[in-house]
Amino acid sequence: MYGDRLVQELTTYNHHPPRLLADIGGTNARFALELGPHRFTAVLVLACNAYAGLHEAIRAYLESDTVRQAYPAIAQAPIRHAAIAIANPVDGDLVSMTNHHWEFSVSQLRDGLGLQTLVVVNDFTALAMALPYLQPEEKVQVGGGQAQPQRVIGLIGPGTGLGVSAIIPAGKQWVPLSSEGGHVSFSPVDAEELQLLQEVWREFPHVSAERLISGMGIELIYRTLCCLQGQTDALELPAAEISRQALDGSCPVCQKTIAHFCAMLGTVAGNLAITLGATGGVYIGGGIVPRLGELFAHSAFRQRFEAKGRFVNYLAQIPTFVITAEYPAFLGVSAILTERLPDIAC
Template sequence: MSASAETVPGLAFPILIGDIGGTNARFALLNDETSEPVVFPVVPTGGYPSIQAALETSILPQATVRPRSAIIAVAAPVKGDEIPLTNAGWVITPADMIATLGLSDVIVLNDFEAQALAVAAIAKTDCAQIGTGEPLESASCAVLGPGTGLGVAGLLHTHATYFPVPGEGGHVDIGPRTPRDTAIWPHLETIEGRISAEQLLCGRGIVNIYQAICHTDGLMPEHTDPADVTSAALAGTDAACIETLSLFAGYLGRVAGDMALIFMARGGVYLAGGISQKILPALQQPEFRAAFEDKAPHSALMRSIPTYVVTHPFAALAGLAAFAQTPARFGVATTGRHWKA
């Protein structure tokens, strides 16, 4: 079994599609070129030793037909025949998937590549706009989202074709801007001495900010679960949690603005993933958009760029489904990412 150099999959239906994150794995089945995805219950990646075990135990027994091929998006760079997830224990080995599950083809993409495909596939009613700005038709877009990690991708549109641009932009450096940042920065947990955007803008990043605030102010941290911090913040019951979510929104706005400049994303910047949906009320407060626009000398440009939270519950699966059913719409190169039996 080897990776092919095709740019259009032409896979045999039924096609299994999957969005594999650091915490949860989401799967759906496409019966043919026009059918809606049949979505299966979410499975935790930590509950199974491998993707094959998760599929054989919890997904395929619920399917009315056996898939013949698969397109999987993973939270990791896609390179080589073994793909370890960045923030989970699974190692995706497409050859083993083919042998174990009886598939003819497996294509593996980056998870935020799938989120970028979703921007071209979902309706505007599946997004909530934050602030002002109008998208320019056929302009580039940027997609980022805090989850178990921080995913980033671009979406270019030219010659009636959408080109997703995957990357590891969540690992760019981020530094202090305000006196409050300077005070809490020494208390933030680092990775090998550096603070990347992902160290702040993900589930563990929420806890990282919260604990740094507590240590700075001489408080005893009460929370170790990001959901507890965000719940207390949204309920207005804990001052440290409220400040945590306010800072989180501002830092996310800063990084989102950076990505908007990198991709010249006049088609819009989209916040994907479950955390963005859960903290939408906080993102609608002034901090996010103010930080997004604060990019002198280009603040006027930034004010013209719209920002959205993707509210579709299975956006990445929608993007993969669009690619599987209408591959000619998308410029997705599968060289080194398409394995055949």
């Protein structure tokens, strides 16, 4: 009976070759198998710090019980095609992560894993390509506005860093932008933000948007506010704990930290919308904002998004959405891999 099932599985997989998909961040590496069009299974999240390199993490995933249970035929029909979204610029064969120590050659990784195809793209390029595939229940609109069809769609997302991308309509397809927009210079909009910036300048000569609008940014804002209030002996809190205490209202400094974070994100998202003419909407990804829930919805984000002087009416018409899908990057990286493998059924 097992032999008959294996033959049936191999026949199915020959029509829909299983593919390895990965979303690599500065903290976690997320993996999945795609056993058919948008059929993601064997999803596993591994801590990057637990592995010496990406090759070791992928090997651990492929040899896991999770994969073997989802795809028992892996020994007879190994994975041959893979796509990786990574939180890093991808330019050429050598990839060196910005917010982690992993470094690898794409060609050597491909050969070492026995793959025929390995596509490596920026994580926010992949996430941008996922936007057309999101279902209504996988996003939440914040504020007003109405998306115009077949127009540029912007994407921004704070996590370990600050990702920025967009997709541009090109006939029946979308073209993603590879961007490092999170590293633009931070610009304050009021006296309080200027005071924060002046304090941060003491430590960092160049303060990027990512420096403040990210997980590490939440921690930096918190420390700076404590110093400004004379609380020099305050404990250093991780971003997750600052968010938790802001959500339960137990710490006024944490609440103020998240309020600044949301407002700053609104300013940068509005800058992105104007720069790109993103009348198709602006989406917010990353791991931080979805966890803030109603706190984010009632923050100054949307007010700051629209606060562009003479262009306030222009921005008021552009909708902003929080992505709530659990693993949206898999949709995008799958679409990119499909474009690279036009002759392979998927």
